[in-house]
Amino acid sequence: MIQAIGLTSTPRKELPRAVDDVSFEAHSGRVTALLGTSGAGRTTVLRLMLELQKGRGITYFRGRPLHRIAHPNREVGALLGEVPGHPARTVRGHLRMLCAAAGLPVRRADEVLEVVGLVSLREARLSTLSRGMDRRLGLACALLSDPHALVLDEPTHGLSVREGRWLHGIMRAHATQGGAVLFTTGDPKEAARIADRVLTLEQGRLVADQDVADFSRTRLRPRVAVRTPHAARLGALLTKEARTARRSVEIVREGGNRLSVYGSTCAEVGETAFRHGILVHQLADEIGDMGPMAAATSTPSRPGEGEPGEEDSGDSAEEAHGVDGAPDHSSPSSHTNHINTTDASRHLTPRPPHLPRSVEAGTLPPLPPPITVRPASNPLRPVLYELRRATGVATGYVTAVVVIVVSAFLAAVLAAMGHTPQPRLLAAWPRELPLPPAAVGAGLLGAIAFGDEFRYPALAVDRGPVPRRLGLLAAKLLVSAAAGLLLALFTVGCDLEVLYLLHGPELTSVPGDWLPLGASWLGLVVGCAWAGVLAAGVFRSTSAGLAAVVAVPLLVVPLVQKALEGPAVRHAIGFPMRLRELVLTQWPFGGERYVEAAAQVIVQPEGGALLLSLTALLGAYLLTTVRSGVR
Numbered sequence: 001m002i003q004a005i006g007l008t009s010t011p012r013k014e015l016p017r018a019v020d021d022v023s024f025e026a027h028s029g030r031v032t033a034l035l036g037t038s039g040a041g042r043t044t045v046l047r048l049m050l051e052l053q054k055g056r057g058i059t060y061f062r063g064r065p066l067h068r069i070a071h072p073n074r075e076v077g078a079l080l081g082e083v084p085g086h087p088a089r090t091v092r093g094h095l096r097m098l099c100a101a102a103g104l105p106v107r108r109a110d111e112v113l114e115v116v117g118l119v120s121l122r123e124a125r126l127s128t129l130s131r132g133m134d135r136r137l138g139l140a141c142a143l144l145s146d147p148h149a150l151v152l153d154e155p156t157h158g159l160s161v162r163e164g165r166w167l168h169g170i171m172r173a174h175a176t177q178g179g180a181v182l183f184t185t186g187d188p189k190e191a192a193r194i195a196d197r198v199l200t201l202e203q204g205r206l207v208a209d210q211d212v213a214d215f216s217r218t219r220l221r222p223r224v225a226v227r228t229p230h231a232a233r234l235g236a237l238l239t240k241e242a243r244t245a246r247r248s249v250e251i252v253r254e255g256g257n258r259l260s261v262y263g264s265t266c267a268e269v270g271e272t273a274f275r276h277g278i279l280v281h282q283l284a285d286e287i288g289d290m291g292p293m294a295a296a297t298s299t300p301s302r303p304g305e306g307e308p309g310e311e312d313s314g315d316s317a318e319e320a321h322g323v324d325g326a327p328d329h330s331s332p333s334s335h336t337n338h339i340n341t342t343d344a345s346r347h348l349t350p351r352p353p354h355l356p357r358s359v360e361a362g363t364l365p366p367l368p369p370p371i372t373v374r375p376a377s378n379p380l381r382p383v384l385y386e387l388r389r390a391t392g393v394a395t396g397y398v399t400a401v402v403v404i405v406v407s408a409f410l411a412a413v414l415a416a417m418g419h420t421p422q423p424r425l426l427a428a429w430p431r432e433l434p435l436p437p438a439a440v441g442a443g444l445l446g447a448i449a450f451g452d453e454f455r456y457p458a459l460a461v462d463r464g465p466v467p468r469r470l471g472l473l474a475a476k477l478l479v480s481a482a483a484g485l486l487l488a489l490f491t492v493g494c495d496l497e498v499l500y501l502l503h504g505p506e507l508t509s510v511p512g513d514w515l516p517l518g519a520s521w522l523g524l525v526v527g528c529a530w531a532g533v534l535a536a537g538v539f540r541s542t543s544a545g546l547a548a549v550v551a552v553p554l555l556v557v558p559l560v561q562k563a564l565e566g567p568a569v570r571h572a573i574g575f576p577m578r579l580r581e582l583v584l585t586q587w588p589f590g591g592e593r594y595v596e597a598a599a600q601v602i603v604q605p606e607g608g609a610l611l612l613s614l615t616a617l618l619g620a621y622l623l624t625t626v627r628s629g630v631r
Helices: 041-047 093-103 107-116 131-143 163-178 188-194 210-221 231-245 266-275 292-298 308-320 381-391 397-417 424-428 436-457 470-507 513-539 543-565 569-574 575-583 589-605 603-627
Strands: 001-007 022-026 029-035 056-061 076-079 147-151 180-185 197-202 205-211 222-225 250-255 258-262 282-289 335-338
Touching: 001 041, 022 180, 022 197, 022 205, 029 041, 029 163, 029 188, 041 056, 041 180, 056 543, 076 131, 093 107, 093 131, 093 381, 107 131, 107 424, 107 513, 131 147, 131 163, 147 163, 163 180, 163 188, 180 188, 188 210, 188 282, 205 210, 222 266, 222 543, 231 250, 231 258, 231 266, 266 282, 381 470, 397 424, 397 436, 397 543, 424 470, 424 513, 436 470, 436 513, 436 543, 470 513, 513 543, 513 603, 543 603
Parallel strands: 029 180, 029 197, 076 147, 147 180
Antiparallel strands: 001 022, 001 056, 197 205, 222 258, 222 282, 250 258, 250 335
16 A cells, blocks of 8 residues: 655745645555646656655655665556657667666566567667657566556546556456556546546645546536537527426536536437537537546545435536536637536546456456565676666767777877877877877776766666666675776777887887776776766766766866875875884785885876875765665
8 A cells, every 4th residue: 555644845936836635545455646737746746756856745655765665666666758768778678787687687678568469569769769668668678577566647648548458447447456556647537437436636735536437426527518500590499499398407518519418418419409400510429527526525534424325415516606517618719508407417427447448358457477575685686787778878888889889990000100108009198198099998988887877868767867876886896996997908909919010019018007097097088987987976967977087087186196295296206114023924925016006006196196086086975875765
């Protein structure tokens, strides 16, 4: 069961609150509709429930708030707006990535694809999906972890009638198996057709909480929609015949050649038109919406009210508000001829709420098989998720190819120009550039690791658009470091090959001090990758992450150079020996060489600046994580 208590959005300057003190319950085994017009606060209520928006109030999912649930995506399946995935990712790749995030086996992606009918489109890109297919994929994402509750924001918006019926069947099947379903809609007829309970929102407040039978009785009325070029004449004839027969009939002029007739049938209206030779272009049964205030006014306030013998009170309330059942009755062109007699038969008798309402065939659509085994927490799960995220789109591959080509070209140009030291020649790093291409590429890959997630979020339920968990950060740092190391090795290898082909072996000899040079090179590339990850995580942008990487040599290095004026490198010489004398231990396997190489890297201006930047960015990330309350 879902229990929302006192949901209130943050004030918006001089504007009223989007949601103000909304409380309700959505029971297990039932479909609950949150009904309201555009701007009533439906989406804001869902975002407050899922803790995606700041505000007051709390929501319990089977007795626990969302931030107290270890794996929220296994408790709640949500569909809010468009599918929040990278447009270049495939349908199957997107689901497999979410499986890794939730700790599910990869076969689960194929199971939900088969249920929602997207098996033939599993290799299609998200950007190529139609509106209907996008809704199906969103529902597959919501059902992926076999959640107890489904929270859907206008799930049928933009769908065809057939697709809408299929989606309604999925919702009904989930409720039939004991789950809780909460969905928003702006169509009262859809709410009455699908839901077991209807909650009505108006201007951010809950104005009605009704069973579907009460909702249909007080909010909806059957009518006959008529379109004829002689609308005024036909309306007068219907009024005259109703007075003669002493029947309750209400006729509403909708403007132009349209009429809405309440309290009659298509057969009666058609016979009247035929007898008087009136041409009719349209004659159809419809359901009229009386508006939210009529439903709220007619809602029984105490148990025992609203019995069949007291239905006249609801009718009088409808008449007191001037409600006639037409959607656009408030327009100036509307005109009402109302015969003031009572006829309880004009109320709509809804289908009993316990009967299935899924599809026309009368059978509920299949659901994905239940997940009987809940896997334990796996520390490698974030790493698997990050690997699938990074390899699921071509951005990383394209970036690596461009970096390797640019680096090889620069190495060839620098070799032809001469006067470039061999270490810079192998790294393709002219003095005019603040960073070599490999470092810039590694920083860009690191920035994309968080930047694309904030731009195309995938884990919407798990504590925000992108969960700021430390396990996920560690996975991103690990994967970005591996990508940076591979990029550094490939660029140097390709530069050596190009230099050997163009100039022979004289420019490709291994330097004598290759160990500190290699450590400096790898440390620079990995440090830039980490700076991109942390900066993009702090500033929520790929551009900000790349800008932080470029700012290290341009802004931080000059400051470090002033602080380390003088021959700072010489202080690193003999540092391992002094450290060994201090701790009274012997370095195994010649470890003093590696310690000395690391010390020389740190005391370099670039190394010190990069270390200072990483420390500041990590502190900022941890601060924002603690402030957001994520562990």
